[in-house]
Amino acid sequence: xxxxxxxxxxxxxxxxxxxxxxxxxxxxxxxxxxxxxxxxxxxxxxxxxxxxxxxxxxxxxxxxxxxxxxxxxxxxxxxxxxxxxxxxxxxxxxxxxxxxxxxxxxxxxxxxxxxxxxxxxxxxxxxxxxxxxxxxxxxxxxxxxxxxxxxxxxxxxxxxxxxxxxxxxxxxxxxxxxxxxxxxxxxxxxxxxxxxxxxxxxxxxxxxxxxxxxxxxxxxxxxxxxxxxxxxxxxxxxxxxxxxxxxxxxxxxxxxxxxxxxxxxxxxxxxxxxxxxxxxxxxxx
Amino acid sequence: xxxxxxxxxxxxxxxxxxxxxxxxxxxxxxxxxxxxxxxxxxxxxxxxxxxxxxxxxxxxxxxxxxxxxxxxxxxxxxxxxxxxxxxxxxxxxxxxxxxxxxxxxxxxxxxxxxxxxxxxxxxxxxxxxxxxxxxxxxxxxxxxxxxxxxxxxxxxxxxxxxxxxxxxxxxxxxxxxxxxxxxxxxxxxxxxxxxxxxxxxxxxxxxxxxxxxxxxxxxxxxxxxxxxxxxxxxxxxxxxxxxxxxxxxxxxxxxxxxxxxxxxxxxxxxxxxxxxxxxxxxxxxxxxxxxxxxxxxxxxxxxxxxxxxxxxxxxxxxxxxxxxxxxxx
Numbered sequence: 001x002x003x004x005x006x007x008x009x010x011x012x013x014x015x016x017x018x019x020x021x022x023x024x025x026x027x028x029x030x031x032x033x034x035x036x037x038x039x040x041x042x043x044x045x046x047x048x049x050x051x052x053x054x055x056x057x058x059x060x061x062x063x064x065x066x067x068x069x070x071x072x073x074x075x076x077x078x079x080x081x082x083x084x085x086x087x088x089x090x091x092x093x094x095x096x097x098x099x100x101x102x103x104x105x106x107x108x109x110x111x112x113x114x115x116x117x118x119x120x121x122x123x124x125x126x127x128x129x130x131x132x133x134x135x136x137x138x139x140x141x142x143x144x145x146x147x148x149x150x151x152x153x154x155x156x157x158x159x160x161x162x163x164x165x166x167x168x169x170x171x172x173x174x175x176x177x178x179x180x181x182x183x184x185x186x187x188x189x190x191x192x193x194x195x196x197x198x199x200x201x202x203x204x205x206x207x208x209x210x211x212x213x214x215x216x217x218x219x220x221x222x223x224x225x226x227x228x229x230x231x232x233x234x235x236x237x238x239x240x241x242x243x244x245x246x247x248x249x250x251x252x253x254x255x256x257x258x259x260x261x262x263x264x265x266x267x268x269x270x271x272x273x274x275x276x277x278x279x280x281x282x283x284x285x
Numbered sequence: 286x287x288x289x290x291x292x293x294x295x296x297x298x299x300x301x302x303x304x305x306x307x308x309x310x311x312x313x314x315x316x317x318x319x320x321x322x323x324x325x326x327x328x329x330x331x332x333x334x335x336x337x338x339x340x341x342x343x344x345x346x347x348x349x350x351x352x353x354x355x356x357x358x359x360x361x362x363x364x365x366x367x368x369x370x371x372x373x374x375x376x377x378x379x380x381x382x383x384x385x386x387x388x389x390x391x392x393x394x395x396x397x398x399x400x401x402x403x404x405x406x407x408x409x410x411x412x413x414x415x416x417x418x419x420x421x422x423x424x425x426x427x428x429x430x431x432x433x434x435x436x437x438x439x440x441x442x443x444x445x446x447x448x449x450x451x452x453x454x455x456x457x458x459x460x461x462x463x464x465x466x467x468x469x470x471x472x473x474x475x476x477x478x479x480x481x482x483x484x485x486x487x488x489x490x491x492x493x494x495x496x497x498x499x500x501x502x503x504x505x506x507x508x509x510x511x512x513x514x515x516x517x518x519x520x521x522x523x524x525x526x527x528x529x530x531x532x533x534x535x536x537x538x539x540x541x542x543x544x545x546x547x548x549x550x551x552x553x554x555x556x557x558x559x560x561x562x563x564x565x566x567x568x569x570x571x572x573x574x575x576x577x578x579x580x581x582x583x584x585x586x587x588x589x590x591x592x593x594x595x596x597x598x599x600x601x602x603x604x605x606x607x608x609x610x611x612x613x614x
Binding site for chain 2: 122125127129131134135136138223224225245248250257268
């Protein structure tokens with residue numbers, strides 16, 4: 001009797017009859033649905049009504065995250081800001097991924113190309129990331145465009161480094177030499193023989209790039225580069241709430257930051273679980 | 286023989302350093318040159334001038350000089366240590382950077398040491414008691430803090446300690462109305478506490494996670510099993526077999542974090558209005574002060590490089606195995 005009780009305790013309450021693969025898929029699906037719903041609702045929130053009667057209210061059932069100095073609902077502003085952050089994250093990751101794939105494949109051409117790629121990675125890694133983003137966003141003239149390019153053009157280094165070392169290993173394989181001896185071009189080898197092998201690294205790298213891009217977007221807008229003050233970006237909301245810290249309006253800063261943290265954690269969760277699925281060592285558990 | 290190898294090693298490092306700094310200098314210069322910032326407008330800052338005066342200024346800033354010549358002059362001046370004149374401080378960039386960097390170095394150094402020690406201790410505690418509540422608490426904390434923007438952590442710290450408890454002033458390097466040179470040590474120190482605390486809280490997460498994972502790996506190894514069978518247990522076991530093995534990579538990791546430390550300082554200084562290099566960089570970027578921003582980029586690149594170099598040296602000094610392999614190539 002007691003023994004049976006113990007066995008029951010070990011079973012998890014959540015989907016306990018499913019295997020690990022299904023559970024992982026469910027976790028991924030739930031996280032994705034959550035993020036997509038934030039993104040979609042953020043897109044539809046356009047005009048947030050302001051009412052000065054309700055200014056600076058504490059969080060309540062009516063206003064989950066409280067209201068700001070113009071009486072705007074902070075929950076709506078936060079969701080809109082997160083939607084914007086996710087969009088910037090999407091574009092930035094797409095740009096970064098393209099760069100790292102191109103550089104990774106380019107490094108397979110010959111030794112000089114490899115050294116060249118290593119040099120660029122070193123160059124980008126030698127400037128503190130936040131300064132680099134500011135530098136690139138200034139170059140593109142600031143604004144939303146500047147922020148997207150600044151975040152997008154600087155996040156490829158970790159993925160490119162991974163891809164380069166993978167490519168280095170693949171290049172020593174026999175079938176690559178064989179293809180070379182058969183007279184195939186470097187580009188043919190790179191796209192047909194190397195790219196398919198690094199696809200899983202790319203997918204995981206992209207998903208793990210997301211949270212960084214979102215956090216850096218928030219940081220850069222917090223510092224005042226890029227998005228104009230009326231846009232409800234998370235960084236803008238937080239830098240605005242800096243003015244009200246001393247008045248004790250803690251909800252203005254606490255909840256938006258907390259929601260950003262949750263979104264970032266969700267992306268991390270998706271990334272880790274996808275990696276689990278794609279990695280052949282853990283996929284069959 | 287060994288000395289010769291050492292000299293060769295550092296000569297190689299120095300050469301790399303020179304190439305890297307030149308590359309950073311050219312790269313950042315070209316980026317800012319491509320930007321739509323007009324030096325004349327940035328200098329005038331909206332003041333109305335006649336066409337003739339404008340032309341004089343354009344000639345002074347060399348707006349029509351080709352890019353190669355500009356890069357050449359910039360590098361030449363850089364080698365002589367002349368970084369130009371800051372537009373917002375109206376002072377030589379070098380002096381501004383030295384003054385601001387000193388304030389930041391104090392902040393970064395204290396929080397670097399604090400986060401290293403705290404992170405290592407927490408990591409060891411968590412790794413030794415794997416699966417206990419300490420381990421879980423450390424893990425949750427590290428995950429959360431690594432996903433939280435550092436400036437938001439700073440704001441929370443500010444809210445708790447300055448606004449609610451009222452223990453510390455809300456910002457600025459020195460009290461209002463006091464010159465920074467006149468401020469007493471205590472006034473400086475009181476304003477240093479919260480930024481340092483924030484930077485340490487953020488910085489200890491990676492080192493704690495790393496130490497924890499490494500310690501767990503070491504403790505599950507064969508030689509630890511053997512040591513256990515010999516009768517070693519508890520703290521002695523961890524000290525003799527765990528810490529000796531993980532201290533070196535942990536120190537190296539901490540040296541490699543100079544880049545994140547600098548980035549964290551930029552955000553934290555902004556939140557606490559601490560007059561350091563980070564706040565100056567943001568001001569320079571926002572107000573199009575190109576010479577100052579370029580100077581800060583170059584200085585920060587040197588800073589990061591020094592961190593990486595120290596990581597290499599610490600490897601060499603502490604681990605005898607590296608001496609064998611690294612210098613035999």
